[in-house]
Amino acid sequence: MIDVNIEKRLKGYSGAGTLKVKHKFAAGSVTTIHGPSGAGKTTFLKIVAGLVQADAGMITANNVTWLDTGNKINLSSQARRVGFVFQDYALFPNMSVMQHMQFATTDKPWIDKLLHLGKLETLTIHKPHQLSGGQQQRLAIIRALAIKPQIILMDEPFSALDKAMKAELMDDLGSIFSALCATVLIVSHNPDELVSIVNEELYIAGV
Numbered sequence: 001m002i003d004v005n006i007e008k009r010l011k012g013y014s015g016a017g018t019l020k021v022k023h024k025f026a027a028g029s030v031t032t033i034h035g036p037s038g039a040g041k042t043t044f045l046k047i048v049a050g051l052v053q054a055d056a057g058m059i060t061a062n063n064v065t066w067l068d069t070g071n072k073i074n075l076s077s078q079a080r081r082v083g084f085v086f087q088d089y090a091l092f093p094n095m096s097v098m099q100h101m102q103f104a105t106t107d108k109p110w111i112d113k114l115l116h117l118g119k120l121e122t123l124t125i126h127k128p129h130q131l132s133g134g135q136q137q138r139l140a141i142i143r144a145l146a147i148k149p150q151i152i153l154m155d156e157p158f159s160a161l162d163k164a165m166k167a168e169l170m171d172d173l174g175s176i177f178s179a180l181c182a183t184v185l186i187v188s189h190n191p192d193e194l195v196s197i198v199n200e201e202l203y204i205a206g207v
């Protein structure tokens with residue numbers, strides 16, 4: 001479960017506005033977050049992950065206070081242990097596929113399972129620049145799952161995948177989310193394509 005009530009002043013091209021989100025994400029739910037471009041969806045995920053500081057508010061996740069600005073509590077992003085799939089993948093240019101996975105976990109059977117999920121078993125010595133856009137995106141997804149996170153934040157995670165690959169991956173991801181009992185937030189411009197795994201929706205209206 002994630003209980004969020006935050007405010008953050010945004011610096012936009014057309015002046016400034018305020019991102020306000022007050023929402024309870026149920027334990028084990030998969031929520032799609034949508035809204036107009038520039039509304040603050042990416043910024044919201046980064047605030048939950050502890051990568052961007054909210055101006056005011058609180059975040060509680062699985063009964064642990066991550067943020068409480070009134071009481072000066074602000075857990076580091078490492079302590080929050082979220083799985084984050086960044087819009088630009090944020091892969092390490094000098095690390096191979098396998099090194100990305102081993103950097104996150106020592107659990108070999110889990111690495112093998114995730115490599116199979118991402119269809120990257122035969123590409124383990126490849127570095128990001130030797131992978132296609134879709135392969136890079138699948139690496140970003142399985143790397144995020146490597147720590148077996150209970151909170152998973154995904155920013156447009158399927159944008160580089162074709163329809164067939166998306167459908168196949170979606171089925172497997174649904175099972176993994178359930179097995180991890182994870183609470184999952186997915187920012188998507190195409191929430192319709194996620195219907196098979198998503199059971200909640202949050203609209204961020206913009207400023």
Ligand SMILES: Nc1ncnc2c1ncn2[C@@H]1O[C@H](COP(=O)(O)OP(=O)(O)OP(=O)(O)O)[C@@H](O)[C@H]1O
Nearest residue numbers: 009010011012013036037038039040041042043052
């Ligand atoms: N750390 C920050 N502090 C203040 N403002 C920020 C910060 N990061 C981004 N912004 C501003 O917040 C606004 C929203 O950006 P953001 O990327 O969160 O929107 P988005 O809803 O994800 O957009 P898109 O759908 O186009 O990806 C932008 O105007 C951006 O300049």
